[in-house]
Amino acid sequence: MRRRALIVDDQISFCAWASVLLETHGFTVVGRANEGGQAVEMARQLHPDVVLLDIQLPDIDGFEVARLLALEKDPPAIVLTSAREASDYGRRVREAPARGFITKAELTGPAVAALVGS
Amino acid sequence: MNGRLRFALAVGAAVIGIVAWPHAFAPIWGTWWERTLSVGIAWAFVASGLGAWLRRPEIRVGKILTLAGFLFFAYVLEGNRVPLIWTVASAAGQVWIPVVFYALLSYPEGRLRSRADRLVVGLNLLWMLGIASFAVFYDPLKAGCADCPANLNLILIRHDLVLVDNVQRYGALLLIATLILLVVVLVSRFVRATVPARRVLAPMSVPAAVFSLSYLAYLVFQQSARHSLYEAPENAYRGLTTALLVALLLMPMTFLVGLSRYRARRAKVSELVVELGAVHAPERLRDALSRTLGDPSVEVGFWLPAESRYLTTDGSRVYVPEGEGARSATYLEREGEPLAVIVHDTALLDDPGLVDAVAAAARFAVENDRLQAEVRAQLEEVRASRLRIVEAADEERQRIERNLHDGAQARLLSLSLALQVADSKLDEEADPELRRSLSAAGEELKSALNELRTLAQGIHPAVLTNEGLSAALEVLAERAPVRLELGQTPSERLSPNVEAAAYYVVSEAIANAAKYARANRVTVRAVREGSALVVDVADDGVGGASVDSGRGLRGLADRVQALGGMLEVKSPPGSGTRIVARIPCG
Numbered sequence: 001m002r003r004r005a006l007i008v009d010d011q012i013s014f015c016a017w018a019s020v021l022l023e024t025h026g027f028t029v030v031g032r033a034n035e036g037g038q039a040v041e042m043a044r045q046l047h048p049d050v051v052l053l054d055i056q057l058p059d060i061d062g063f064e065v066a067r068l069l070a071l072e073k074d075p076p077a078i079v080l081t082s083a084r085e086a087s088d089y090g091r092r093v094r095e096a097p098a099r100g101f102i103t104k105a106e107l108t109g110p111a112v113a114a115l116v117g118s
Numbered sequence: 119m120n121g122r123l124r125f126a127l128a129v130g131a132a133v134i135g136i137v138a139w140p141h142a143f144a145p146i147w148g149t150w151w152e153r154t155l156s157v158g159i160a161w162a163f164v165a166s167g168l169g170a171w172l173r174r175p176e177i178r179v180g181k182i183l184t185l186a187g188f189l190f191f192a193y194v195l196e197g198n199r200v201p202l203i204w205t206v207a208s209a210a211g212q213v214w215i216p217v218v219f220y221a222l223l224s225y226p227e228g229r230l231r232s233r234a235d236r237l238v239v240g241l242n243l244l245w246m247l248g249i250a251s252f253a254v255f256y257d258p259l260k261a262g263c264a265d266c267p268a269n270l271n272l273i274l275i276r277h278d279l280v281l282v283d284n285v286q287r288y289g290a291l292l293l294i295a296t297l298i299l300l301v302v303v304l305v306s307r308f309v310r311a312t313v314p315a316r317r318v319l320a321p322m323s324v325p326a327a328v329f330s331l332s333y334l335a336y337l338v339f340q341q342s343a344r345h346s347l348y349e350a351p352e353n354a355y356r357g358l359t360t361a362l363l364v365a366l367l368l369m370p371m372t373f374l375v376g377l378s379r380y381r382a383r384r385a386k387v388s389e390l391v392v393e394l395g396a397v398h399a400p401e402r403l404r405d406a407l408s409r410t411l412g413d414p415s416v417e418v419g420f421w422l423p424a425e426s427r428y429l430t431t432d433g434s435r436v437y438v439p440e441g442e443g444a445r446s447a448t449y450l451e452r453e454g455e456p457l458a459v460i461v462h463d464t465a466l467l468d469d470p471g472l473v474d475a476v477a478a479a480a481r482f483a484v485e486n487d488r489l490q491a492e493v494r495a496q497l498e499e500v501r502a503s504r505l506r507i508v509e510a511a512d513e514e515r516q517r518i519e520r521n522l523h524d525g526a527q528a529r530l531l532s533l534s535l536a537l538q539v540a541d542s543k544l545d546e547e548a549d550p551e552l553r554r555s556l557s558a559a560g561e562e563l564k565s566a567l568n569e570l571r572t573l574a575q576g577i578h579p580a581v582l583t584n585e586g587l588s589a590a591l592e593v594l595a596e597r598a599p600v601r602l603e604l605g606q607t608p609s610e611r612l613s614p615n616v617e618a619a620a621y622y623v624v625s626e627a628i629a630n631a632a633k634y635a636r637a638n639r640v641t642v643r644a645v646r647e648g649s650a651l652v653v654d655v656a657d658d659g660v661g662g663a664s665v666d667s668g669r670g671l672r673g674l675a676d677r678v679q680a681l682g683g684m685l686e687v688k689s690p691p692g693s694g695t696r697i698v699a700r701i702p703c704g
Contacts (some may be wrong), residue, residue, distance in 0.1 A: 014531070017532060020539045020542075021538055024539070083531055084523070088579070088581045089585065089589075090588075091589065092585065104535075105568070
């Protein structure tokens, strides 16, 4: 069964590429959000299994979105991503309610799949 | 030239005195010591006058006294039987009196001050001219002088005793009034004078009082006898005349004593300059001036441009007197701009040299203080601009890092993703060459992205701005090329300047430890101590580092100093290196 994924990133081109990546590796992309607030809304409506969440968002940052989503009943698996490295965010990455962090340079379908478990 | 003139006058007075002595006027006792007294008075005036002239050429008193002395010789030679001498002495024998009045009233500077002064001298001059001009109506032979030759009075017009008598009577009344006025003016001046003025007036007050009062009493007795009111005994006249002459003898010397009291104060001006040079506080200026000028009531006001008036050091207004009065103001200026004002006793103006000297010394001190304040202000300006430069540089770095992140890095990321997508679309039958090419391109791209990321981090660590110093130091610790022990770090965020400075100190110190010191272990600590952040980085390497040893520590020191802090490098060779930066947090 294909897992349902929501992609959250303020760059539309990234959303497009990431969609293709995930689609070819067993995910169905059910939505794309460009802002944190929009992301939370769409997650509540669509109930994805996985959320690929960029940290640098225009309104609230990815950590905040993750925190909000973690409060939901049956929360999705969150994979944080960023152009920067995990170490640039210090311990906030470790403390965030996410399955893990992948820097965009290392982003591949299998990597995401590995994080969320098969 | 003045010196030769003075010498000539001295010699002249001596000669005249010696020549005149045998013929000197001795109306009271007719004895030799009375003659000596007469000549002595003239010499006393000349000598004192020349002395004052020598020591204080800018004050006219000296010349006035000398003139009075020479004129007194005319009085001394009254009664002489040589017609020329008799005539001259008779006409000019009283000229010395207005001159002495002038000397008394214009003491000590040689200038009349008030209208009362001028009135007294004017009246006396009038009296003297009246008496002298009516000498043309007096023939001593016809007036009853037994041994006077005929034609003794060379300017005689006709003998008119009644006229001369009347003139003398009214003249005497005028003189009595003038003397009373003189006494009143002198007494009121002394009474109204403040302490330093009295010290100068005191010596000559006694002979002046004796002279004026004896002369007054003599005239009153004379007139009362004439109007048959009261007949004073002969001894009274003798006593009064003796007192008058003795007072005249002592008077010029007391003038000198009073003047010398200025001189003692002038010597203190150099002390004032030295003292003001040693200690710098505007309050001390007032005390020092008060001591030197001998005026406890002196006040110093400093010009405040913002309020356009003078204020004392404790902020109270200074009352600046205008016009004439007991208080005067001496202004200190610089290039036409007001600087300060010294309010002091008017008597001090009598010695203009003193006040000028003190004002110059005070101006020097005030100027010094002002220059120091200016330097301090300029230093502040330099510090502020230094800080602005550091902040501008940091902002620029952040901007570059952001541009890299949003621009080149973002595009390369997209490219990387595109390659991955392309790769994932290849199926197993695809050309292996193609697959290899794509793979290689992907790897190359990853390297480029890594390099770009390292570059961006070197330019400005994003974690420092976003997460703060503690998080940034943890990152440094993780990535450090040597083993690093991270001790205490600040729990709260500090201002961006402070955090940036601390971060760069630690990062540079770690880099040096790895690169130059060949250290095995580095300890890092950053704690708040009071109002400053103290950053401490120590390694166990080979030491020998210093701020100027070209290892980037100079730049760190500059940055820390621009924030008002200090950087210390302790690095004895062979004993490791310890860098301590103290950065004020404000």
